[in-house]
Amino acid sequence: MKRNILPPGIISLAVVFVCLCLTVLSLLCYTSAKSELSLAEASAANKKKVLEGSFMCRGLADTAMALYNEGYSPEQAAESAGGSWNGEEMVFEWGIDENRVMVLTLDPQSGKSAEYLRYVGTWTPDTGLEVWDGQ
Amino acid sequence: MRRGLDTFLTExxxxxxxxxxxxxxxxxxxxxxxxxxxxxxDLSACSSLVYSAVQCYDACGDIKQVSRLMGGDGGENIELAPYTLLLKQDGExxxxxxxxxxxxxxxxxxKGVIG
Structure with missing residues (x-):
């Protein structure tokens, strides 16, 4: 009767392979989860900063409107509240980070306001990649 | 024979x-x-919920309306399983x-509507 015997060392090799697979898979899972978490944290922090910027601009605009309602000129009211007057609207700015500023414009007569983010960082084009531009 | 068995068991x-x-x-x-x-x-979902609530409040300035728009019954607590959104009215x-x-x-x- 012929006995089926595994070649010597095959069990050890299988164990080493299984350990290697477990290590690699767990590390991949960990790095992917970590990057997912940092992305979510960055996104949440960004939302918070934008909301805070908006909140601060509205606070300044509120102060300016109160002054305007007391009889200040639009220019005086805007400047007293920390903003500026561009001839048509009061403009309030609040820095969100080094590249972005939250801007709120307010027409004191109609009370209409608008908010937007202005990018103030300098953009440097990447010239490292050779791209055919048609010439 | 015995020695071989011992080695095998140890390995x-x-x-x-x-x-x-x-x-x-x-x-x-x-x-x-x-x-x-x-x-x-959780962070992604909750930040989106809060951001939406704040945007709603910016648009209407009324906490009851925000609650209804966010799926609540007009009260301060909005159950959005598995999350709970709590809206608190304060002076500003x-x-x-x-x-x-x-x-x-x-x-x-x-902050509510300017004026």
Missing amino acids: SLIMTAVLAIAAALSLSVFMKAGQMRRRAE GMTAEAYRGDEMVFSAAA
């Missing part, structure tokens, strides 16, 4: 121990990754807080 024991240690370490790493993934999911505007269970995940304040 098997060592292999089993190595495999068990590797499995335990991997399991702990997988569990940690799962926690991080869940935290990321509204504060929105998002919870998972008892733990606050994200919060932000909103």
